[in-house]
Amino acid sequence: MGLMEGLSGWLKQIVAVVLLAGLVDLLLPNKTMQRYVRLVAGLFILLTVATPMLNWLHSDFGNRLAAGLETSQSDDRASAEELSKIKEEGRKWQAKQQEEAEQVTAGRLRDAIKEDVEQSEGRKVVQVAVQLRRSPEGQLDVESVTVTMAGPEAGTNRGTGGTGGTAEAGGDAEPDPEASPGSKPVEQVQPVAPVIVEIPPSDRAAGGEAEENPADRETRSRVTALLSAKYGVPANRVQVLAADAADERR
Amino acid sequence: MDILQIVGIGFLATVLILVIREQKPMFAFLLAVFTGVGIFLALIGKIGDVVSVLDDLAARSGIPSVYLKTMLKIIGIAYIAEFGAQIVRDAGLESIASKIEFAGKMLILVMAIPIISVIVETVLNLLPA
Numbered sequence: 589m590g591l592m593e594g595l596s597g598w599l600k601q602i603v604a605v606v607l608l609a610g611l612v613d614l615l616l617p618n619k620t621m622q623r624y625v626r627l628v629a630g631l632f633i634l635l636t637v638a639t640p641m642l643n644w645l646h647s648d649f650g651n652r653l654a655a656g657l658e659t660s661q662s663d664d665r666a667s668a669e670e671l672s673k674i675k676e677e678g679r680k681w682q683a684k685q686q687e688e689a690e691q692v693t694a695g696r697l698r699d700a701i702k703e704d705v706e707q708s709e710g711r712k713v714v715q716v717a718v719q720l721r722r723s724p725e726g727q728l729d730v731e732s733v734t735v736t737m738a739g740p741e742a743g744t745n746r747g748t749g750g751t752g753g754t755a756e757a758g759g760d761a762e763p764d765p766e767a768s769p770g771s772k773p774v775e776q777v778q779p780v781a782p783v784i785v786e787i788p789p790s791d792r793a794a795g796g797e798a799e800e801n802p803a804d805r806e807t808r809s810r811v812t813a814l815l816s817a818k819y820g821v822p823a824n825r826v827q828v829l830a831a832d833a834a835d836e837r838r
Numbered sequence: 839m840d841i842l843q844i845v846g847i848g849f850l851a852t853v854l855i856l857v858i859r860e861q862k863p864m865f866a867f868l869l870a871v872f873t874g875v876g877i878f879l880a881l882i883g884k885i886g887d888v889v890s891v892l893d894d895l896a897a898r899s900g901i902p903s904v905y906l907k908t909m910l911k912i913i914g915i916a917y918i919a920e921f922g923a924q925i926v927r928d929a930g931l932e933s934i935a936s937k938i939e940f941a942g943k944m945l946i947l948v949m950a951i952p953i954i955s956v957i958v959e960t961v962l963n964l965l966p967a
Contacts, residue, residue: 597900604899608892612909615888617920620939624946625912631953632905642960654904656952 598640605636686722693728694718701815705735708814709807712738730819734827735811804830844877867929874925908949915945 609629616622635642635653698716706713719731808828815821851873859866889910896906919942927935 600899601901604895604901605905607895608901608906608909611888611892612913615913617917621916621920621942621946624943625916628912628946628950628953629909631950631957632909634957635953636901636905638957638960641964642956653952653956654902656955657904657908657949 594640601639602633602636605633609633690720690722690728694720697730697733697819701733701735701819704814704818705737705811709737709811711807714738730821730825732825732827733815733821734829735815736829737807737811738830844880847873847877870928871925874921878921912946912949915942918942919945 609626609632612625612629613622616625697718701718702713702716705716713735715734715736717732717734717736719733721729721731723729811828812823812826815826816823851869855866855869858869892906892910896903919938923935923938923942926938
């Protein structure tokens with residue numbers, strides 16, 4: 589059955605191609621073109637007759653023929669299109685690569701900061717979030733660093749109120765002078781410039797209960813100083829949170 | 839456009855050209871060109887019917903659409919080359935007309951190259967290595 593169907597399809601195809609060739613021959617304007625068109629039509633008929641054999645030899649000949657015909661017909665246009673396509677592809681790959689590099693950099697920076705802060709503070713660091721940003725010149729910059737600390741003081745933060753706003757401001761100012769003299773680049777995080785270890789005032793104003801006592805402030809300024817000294821991240825881009833304070837805010 | 843209209847336009851243009859040719863051969867030539875283009879464009883819409891019939895034929899019998907596309911392109915090339923060559927020939931520049939025809943032939947032959955290459959490759963594959 590399958591054989592008969594294939595055979596009838598094949599015959600139908602031959603008849604159709606021959607009819608097509610006849611019509612084309614009829615449509616032609618004059619004798620000079622006729623010979624050339626007949627050659628092409630004859631080739632098509634030959635190809636149709638040989639289709640089963642071609643399919644048997646290599647199954648993808650239809651695609652290759654189609655590709656060949658398409659390219660030979662739109663050569664001049666194709667070259668420009670092709671170029672732009674390749675360029676597009678290149679851009680895509682570049683963006684992807686940059687993104688990957690960013691991720692790797694952020695990951696390494698995160699790990700390094702976590703380790704350093706844990707070592708210097710003797711407290712566990714719950715989470716370090718590093719935000720990178722690409723400057724217009726293509727350099728990678730640290731947008732912000734948020735260090736979330738776990739620790740014994742974390743629980744006591746909430747009770748103490750009043751002084752929060754002003755105290756914080758003092759905390760912000762302190763690390764800044766330390767930042768510039770101590771900053772030196774570390775090799776594996778070279779493209780990085782800034783890290784942030786403090787709670788922005790706006791945040792605090794919104795959620796008034798997240799105020800902190802002097803001990804926390806000290807921790808924050810120590811961490812900020814450490815990060816700016818070791819990684820050259822400006823103090824105003826570093827943010828240090830206590831674990832439960834961070835939870836509260838969400 | 840009816841055939842009578844076309845023939846009428848043709849007669850009119852011919853008479854006008856014959857009159858003008860004595861005084862201004864240049865304008866006679868331009869008139870001939872525009873008449874030709876006008877008739878050509880008036881009838882180009884009718885080609886759509888023929889193409890749709892061919893499309894139907896191709897779809898029903900399952901011949902690859904590339905065949906049909908190539909054939910139609912060949913017809914287009916042949917017509918356009920012929921048209922241009924005739925206009926140039928009317929102006930008396932036989933050599934340029936034949937160059938245009940040559941270009942048309944070459945472009946038609948270029949379309950045959952992929953087919954020829956597939957056939958040749960198949961034949962070569964058939965032979966024992």
